[in-house]
Amino acid sequence: AAGVIQSPRHLIKEKRETATLKCYPIPRHDTVYWYQQGPGQDPQFLISFYEKMQSDKGSIPDRFSAQQFSDYHSELNMSSLELGDSALYFCASSLRTNTDTQYFGPGTRLTVL
Amino acid sequence: SQQGEEDPQALSIQEGENATMNCSYKTSINNLQWYRQNSGRGLVHLILIRSNEREKHSGRLRVTLDTSKKSSSLLITASRAADTASYFCATDGGYQKVTFGIGTKLQVIP
Numbered sequence: 001a002a003g004v005i006q007s008p009r010h011l012i013k014e015k016r017e018t019a020t021l022k023c024y025p026i027p028r029h030d031t032v033y034w035y036q037q038g039p040g041q042d043p044q045f046l047i048s049f050y051e052k053m054q055s056d057k058g059s060i061p062d063r064f065s066a067q068q069f070s071d072y073h074s075e076l077n078m079s080s081l082e083l084g085d086s087a088l089y090f091c092a093s094s095l096r097t098n099t100d101t102q103y104f105g106p107g108t109r110l111t112v113l
Numbered sequence: 114s115q116q117g118e119e120d121p122q123a124l125s126i127q128e129g130e131n132a133t134m135n136c137s138y139k140t141s142i143n144n145l146q147w148y149r150q151n152s153g154r155g156l157v158h159l160i161l162i163r164s165n166e167r168e169k170h171s172g173r174l175r176v177t178l179d180t181s182k183k184s185s186s187l188l189i190t191a192s193r194a195a196d197t198a199s200y201f202c203a204t205d206g207g208y209q210k211v212t213f214g215i216g217t218k219l220q221v222i223p
Binding site: 033035041042043044045090092101102103104105106107 | 146157212
């Protein structure tokens with residue numbers, strides 16, 4: 001079965017650079033979530049989208065923005081990167097009208113040098 | 114504030130033994146889910162239990178939920194070395210925004 005796809009899987013950036021992470025949800029899933037997991041930490045909810053509209057917002061810094069496109073894929077844009085942004089970024093998708101289960105992608109490991 | 118808090122934070126057992134992990138949460142929930150994460154890898158959904166359910170089974174997994182105590186437990190029976198991972202409980206209080214606990218690191222020694 002198709003799973004959530006994230007790209008790239010690994011990304012290395014310098015401080016103050018920008019990064020764009022992409023997420024392709026499971027086909028027919030209409031909701032996308034972004035999570036950030038720092039080293040040794042639990043995943044923290046950043047933001048979610050339902051039907052291309054932002055549905056909820058968590059601890060997402062103002063330097064970050066995200067959107068969901070007409071094909072339901074989502075992009076997380078991160079600007080003015082800081083060392084503390086180094087983390088695993090997970091995307092998850094679900095079908096709102098079905099179960100509440102979120103299916104997670106493999107994550108993008110961002111390293112900021 | 115932390116919604117889900119796993120207990121213990123680290124657990125080491127011999128292969129074949131059972132592993133029990135507990136999770137407590139603070140606010141009311143729609144459902145509670147358990148995830149597994151191998152070191153530095155993605156989160157794998159294990160099982161979901163709804164707020165009106167008390168127990169659920171899936172293979173070697175057994176999850177209980179006590180909403181009066183705001184707690185859940187995950188039991189892995191007949192553990193295997195491949196079960197070595199971190200286990201997170203995650204609560205969904207609405208709008209499907211999932212809040213994770215800090216995780217239990219399970220080591221199963223062959």
